[in-house]
Amino acid sequence: MHLRKTLLTSIAAMIFAIPALVWAGTLEVRDVAISTGVEDRVPTGISSYFDASVGKLYAFTRIVGADGETRIYHKWYHGDVLVADVPLNVRSGDWRTWSSKNVQSDWTGDWRVVVVSEDGSVLGSVKFAVN
Numbered sequence: 140m141h142l143r144k145t146l147l148t149s150i151a152a153m154i155f156a157i158p159a160l161v162w163a164g165t166l167e168v169r170d171v172a173i174s175t176g177v178e179d180r181v182p183t184g185i186s187s188y189f190d191a192s193v194g195k196l197y198a199f200t201r202i203v204g205a206d207g208e209t210r211i212y213h214k215w216y217h218g219d220v221l222v223a224d225v226p227l228n229v230r231s232g233d234w235r236t237w238s239s240k241n242v243q244s245d246w247t248g249d250w251r252v253v254v255v256s257e258d259g260s261v262l263g264s265v266k267f268a269v270n
Contacts, residue, residue: 168263
């Protein structure tokens with residue numbers, strides 16, 4: 140009887156631990172957007188096209204699934220050229236963060252921001268244009 144109870148307890152513990160193991164540390168980009176501002180941790184002026192006179196743009200990211208503190212990176216590309224690599228701390232399982240980039244008026248064309256985890260995995264990306 141004692142062996143059966145111990146076995147059942149062990150099996151139950153494993154069943155309940157499996158979702159926690161799958162969830163723990165599995166980062167996911169829930170939202171990613173380019174905007175002209177961030178107010179109260181919410182992006183404002185979201186678009187895929189911006190005028191060359193915009194001045195400054197923000198890459199907003201909502202990350203879910205972090206198990207404790209970790210770091211992500213916003214890699215800003217103008218065409219195929221990496222122009223900024225911004226480290227951002229993630230401190231909970233549902234975290235909003237953003238980076239910004241001053242955009243010179245002659246930096247027109249296609250852009251993208253790639254969201255990368257500490258281990259180099261691509262978590263998401265967003266494309267936009269400056270005209």
